[in-house]
Amino acid sequence: MSAFRDSVAARAGVEKDIVAEVLESYGIREWLPASSSPPLRIQRIAFEGFKDLSAEPHGEPFEFSWEVPGGVSALASNENFAGKTSVIEIIRWLMSGRSAVDGWVFDRLIKAELAFSVADQIFTVKAERHDAGLSGVLMHGNDQVRTFDDETFEQVMEELILPRLGLERIGTFQRGAGSTRGKVTQSGWPLLIEALYVRPSELGTLIGGVSTLAGSLLQVYLALPWYDTVLQARAASGEAKQAEGDERNALIAQAEVRASLTEETRRRLQSAEAALAQMSGAQDVVTELSASAGRSAELARLEMRAASRVESARSALVAAEGVRVEAERALRNLDEREAAGHFFRALEPRSCPRCSTVIGVDRREQETEHGICSVCDREAEYEADPAARTDLEEQVTATKEAVEDAERSLAEETAELERIASDQAEVRDRVESLSESEALRRRRAQEDLVSRLRGRLEEREDTERAISAEDPHSGVPSGRILAASVEEAAERVGQTSEIFVELGREILDLGQRFGISGLTEVRIDRAARLPVVKEGTKYNYGKLPDGDKLRLKSQWR
Amino acid sequence: MRVGNAQVTEKDGSPSSIEQDAVRLLILLDVAADSKLADGGPPEAVASIAGEKRLQAMDFWLRNPDYLAWELLDLAEETGEASLIEEAARILSAGEEPDLRTVPMIRWRFGAWEPLDDRLSLLAAYGLAVDVRHGKNLAGRRDIFLLDRGRRAAADLLEQVPQLAWYRDRAKLVATVAGDAGGEELKSRQKKVWEYRETRWDDRIGGIRDQVLDRLAALGVPA
Numbered sequence: 001m002s003a004f005r006d007s008v009a010a011r012a013g014v015e016k017d018i019v020a021e022v023l024e025s026y027g028i029r030e031w032l033p034a035s036s037s038p039p040l041r042i043q044r045i046a047f048e049g050f051k052d053l054s055a056e057p058h059g060e061p062f063e064f065s066w067e068v069p070g071g072v073s074a075l076a077s078n079e080n081f082a083g084k085t086s087v088i089e090i091i092r093w094l095m096s097g098r099s100a101v102d103g104w105v106f107d108r109l110i111k112a113e114l115a116f117s118v119a120d121q122i123f124t125v126k127a128e129r130h131d132a133g134l135s136g137v138l139m140h141g142n143d144q145v146r147t148f149d150d151e152t153f154e155q156v157m158e159e160l161i162l163p164r165l166g167l168e169r170i171g172t173f174q175r176g177a178g179s180t181r182g183k184v185t186q187s188g189w190p191l192l193i194e195a196l197y198v199r200p201s202e203l204g205t206l207i208g209g210v211s212t213l214a215g216s217l218l219q220v221y222l223a224l225p226w227y228d229t230v231l232q233a234r235a236a237s238g239e240a241k242q243a244e245g246d247e248r249n250a251l252i253a254q255a256e257v258r259a260s261l262t263e264e265t266r267r268r269l270q271s272a273e274a275a276l277a278q279m280s281g282a283q284d285v286v287t288e289l290s291a292s293a294g295r296s297a298e299l300a301r302l303e304m305r306a307a308s309r310v311e312s313a314r315s316a317l318v319a320a321e322g323v324r325v326e327a328e329r330a331l332r333n334l335d336e337r338e339a340a341g342h343f344f345r346a347l348e349p350r351s352c353p354r355c356s357t358v359i360g361v362d363r364r365e366q367e368t369e370h371g372i373c374s375v376c377d378r379e380a381e382y383e384a385d386p387a388a389r390t391d392l393e394e395q396v397t398a399t400k401e402a403v404e405d406a407e408r409s410l411a412e413e414t415a416e417l418e419r420i421a422s423d424q425a426e427v428r429d430r431v432e433s434l435s436e437s438e439a440l441r442r443r444r445a446q447e448d449l450v451s452r453l454r455g456r457l458e459e460r461e462d463t464e465r466a467i468s469a470e471d472p473h474s475g476v477p478s479g480r481i482l483a484a485s486v487e488e489a490a491e492r493v494g495q496t497s498e499i500f501v502e503l504g505r506e507i508l509d510l511g512q513r514f515g516i517s518g519l520t521e522v523r524i525d526r527a528a529r530l531p532v533v534k535e536g537t538k539y540n541y542g543k544l545p546d547g548d549k550l551r552l553k554s555q556w557r
Numbered sequence: 558m559r560v561g562n563a564q565v566t567e568k569d570g571s572p573s574s575i576e577q578d579a580v581r582l583l584i585l586l587d588v589a590a591d592s593k594l595a596d597g598g599p600p601e602a603v604a605s606i607a608g609e610k611r612l613q614a615m616d617f618w619l620r621n622p623d624y625l626a627w628e629l630l631d632l633a634e635e636t637g638e639a640s641l642i643e644e645a646a647r648i649l650s651a652g653e654e655p656d657l658r659t660v661p662m663i664r665w666r667f668g669a670w671e672p673l674d675d676r677l678s679l680l681a682a683y684g685l686a687v688d689v690r691h692g693k694n695l696a697g698r699r700d701i702f703l704l705d706r707g708r709r710a711a712a713d714l715l716e717q718v719p720q721l722a723w724y725r726d727r728a729k730l731v732a733t734v735a736g737d738a739g740g741e742e743l744k745s746r747q748k749k750v751w752e753y754r755e756t757r758w759d760d761r762i763g764g765i766r767d768q769v770l771d772r773l774a775a776l777g778v779p780a
C-alpha cells in the first residue's frame with residue numbers, strides 16, 4: 001500500500017483495500033518519476049498535387065519537398081501567401097492525422113509525405129488522397145508498420161507518438177453548453193500537438209488554441225508531478241458524482257412513483273370501503289346466512305350424536321334379540337327334553353343296551369311298584385323341576401320385554417334422527433337460497449375488493465418502511481474516495497510551485513532577448529495565465545500587442 | 558340341567574340331552590330312511606339308513622336349517638324346481654324360528670359328527686332301533702335299522718308332542734335333498750360351503766343364515 005492511498009483512505013474515512021479497489025476500477029494511477037521526453041524532429045516534408053481539379057487532366061501539377069535534418073523551429077518568407085502556413089499545417093496533419101489545412105489547399109493535395117525522428121528512430125508517414133478517400137502507410141525505417149485511412153489515421157499517429165514522448169491522453173469531465181450532464185472526454189495527440197505549434201491566428205492563448213485547456217497542456221508538458229493523477233481523479237470524480245446524482249434522482253423518482261401508487265391505493269380503498277358501507281341491504285342477508293350456517297353446524301353435531309344413539313339402540317336391540325332367542329331356545333330345549341324323557345319313561349326297556357340281556361317282567365314290576373330302575377337298580381324319580389321351567393319362562397318374558405323396550409328405544413332414536421335430518425335439510429335449503437341472493441353476491445364481491453386493497457396497501461407500506469430502514473450510505477463510497485484522491489493529488493501538485501517561479505524567470509529572460517521592450521516582470525501560473533510588467537505597467541497576456549504575444553507564445557517552450 | 562332325579566345326560570358342550578338326540582334320530586329313521594332296506598338287518602326292521610356317514614350328514618341338515626336351506630337352493634338351481642326355493646325361504650322365516658331349532662355340531666375328520674352310541678343305545682334299550690356293523694372285525698359300514706316298535710313309538714310320539722312335528726317336516730326335506738346319495742357324496746356337498754369346510758376340527762360349525770338370505774334376496778325371494 002502506498003502513502004498516497006493511505007492518505008486518500010484517511011481523508012475519505014474508508015478502508016485502504018476499498019481505496020485501492022476504487023482507484024484501480026477508475027484507472028487512477030499514482031505519479032511515478034518519468035524519464036525526460038526524447039526530441040521530436042522533422043526530417044523531411046514533401047507533397048504534391050494539382051492546382052486545378054476541375055480540368056481534365058487536373059491542370060498544372062505542383063510539388064514541394066524540403067529536407068530539414070535539424071528539425072523545424074520556424075518558417076519564414078519574404079512575401080505573404082507563400083505557403084508557410086500550409087506547409088506547417090500539412091506537417092501537423094501528417095504528424096497527428098487531424099487536418100487544419102486550408103480547404104483550398106487540401107483539396108488539391110494528392111500525395112504528402114513526412115519523415116521525422118523520435119528518440120533517434122526515423123518514421124515516415126506517406127499519405128495519398130483519391131476519390132475513395134485517404135490511404136497511407138507508416139514506415140519505420142524501411143519497414144512498413146501500419147496502414148491507415150481516413151478513419152484510422154489519427155489513432156495510428158497517436159499510438160505511435162504518445163508513448164514515445166511519455167505523454168498520456170488528458171481526460172476531462174465536460175458538460176455540453178446548456179446541459180447539466182457531462183461525460184469524460186479523452187483528448188489525445190491532436191490536442192497535445194497544439195502546444196508545439198504557434199499559429200499567428202491563435203495568439204489568444206499562451207499554449208495551444210483552447211484557453212480552458214492551456215493550463216492542462218502547460219502542466220502536462222512540464223511533466224508536473226502528480227498532475228496526471230489529478231486529471232484522472234478529477235475526470236473520474238466528475239463521472240462518479242454524476243452517477244451518484246443519477247442514482248439519487250432515480251431513487252427519488254422511484255420513491256415518488258411508489259408514493260403515488262400508495263396514495264392511489266389508499267384512495268381506492270377508501271372509495272371501496274365507502275361503497276361497502278352503503279350496501280346495508282345485504283347485511284340482513286349476511287346476518288341470516290351467518291345464523292343459518294351456525295344452526296346447520298349445530299344440527300350437524302346433533303345429527304352425529306343422534307346417529308350414534310341410533311346405532312347404539314340398534315346394537316342393543318340385536319343384543320336383546322339374541323338374549324331372547326337364547327332364553328326361548330332354553331325353554332324350548334326344556335320342553336323337548338321333558339317330552340323326550342317322558343316318552344322314554346313311558347316305554348318299557350327291553351334289553352340292556354350294553355350286553356343285550358333281556359330285562360324281564362320282574363325287574364319291570366320292581367320299577368313300577370318300588371321305584372327301582374329296571375336297567376340300573378337305582379332309585380328312579382322322574383319329576384320335572386318346575387322351578388327350572390318357571391325360571392326359563394320368566395326369562396323368556398323378561399327378554400321379550402327387553403326386546404320391546406329396545407325396539408321402542410330404537411324407534412324413538414330413529415324418529416329423533418329423522419327430525420334432526422329434516423331440520424338440517426330445511427336449514428341447508430335456506431342457506432343455499434340465501435347464498436344465491438344477488439345482493440349478497442355483490443356484497444361478497446365488494447368485501448373481496450376491500451380485502452385485496454387493504455392487503456396491497458399494507459404491502460406497499462411495509463415496502464416503504466423497509467426501504468426507509470436501509471442505510472443510504474451502504475455500498476462502496478466511490479464518490480468520497482475519488483474526491484479525496486483529487487484533494488490529495490492536488491495538494492501534492494501544489495507543492496511544486498517553485499517550478500512556476502523558475503519558469504517565469506526563464507520566460508522573462510527569453511522575452512527580453514526576443515526584444516519585448518520594457519519587460520521587467522513575468523509570472524506564470526498553473527492555468528497558464530501570464531501576467532507581465534512592461535514599462536512599469538501590469539498587463540495580462542491577452543492585453544499585450546500581438547507581436548509581444550507571438551514572442552512569448554513561441555519562446556515559452 | 559336336572560329334570561328331577563332323572564339322568565339328564567347332557568354331553569359335554571352339547572346343548573341337547575341324550576333323550577332329545579334319540580328322539581331326533583328316531584324321527585329321522587322314521588321319515589328319512591333309505592328307499593331300500595339295507596341287507597343284514599333284524600327281521601323286525603322296517604327301515605334303515607345305510608352308513609353312519611350318511612346318517613351324520615342327514616342329522617347335520619336336520620339340526621342346521623340354514624345349511625338345509627342352502628342345499629335346497631343348490632337343488633333348485635340344478636333341477637329348476639321353484640318350490641324348493643320357496644321351501645328354503647320358509648324354513649328361514651321368522652315364523653319357523655330357525656334359531657330355536659339349530660343344534661350345532663362339531664367338525665371332525667370327515668365333517669360334522671357326533672357320537673351315535675348313547676342315543677342309539679337308548680333306542681336299542683327300548684327295542685326301537687338297532688345298528689349292525691359289517692366287515693372284518695365289525696370295522697366296516699354301520700347300518701342303522703328302525704324296528705317295527707320304533708315306527709309305532711315314533712307315530713305315538715308325534716301325536717303326543719305336536720311341537721316335535723317340526724322335526725318330521727324337516728326330516729322330509731332332508732330326505733329330499735339327500736336322495737339315495739351315499740355318505741361320502743353328502744359330506745362332499747356339505748363341504749362346498751366355506752364356513753363348513755374351513756371350520757377347524759373340534760370346533761362347532763358356524764351358521765350361514767345371512768349368506769342364505771343373500772342368495773334368496775338375489776333370487777328376489779324375501780325370507
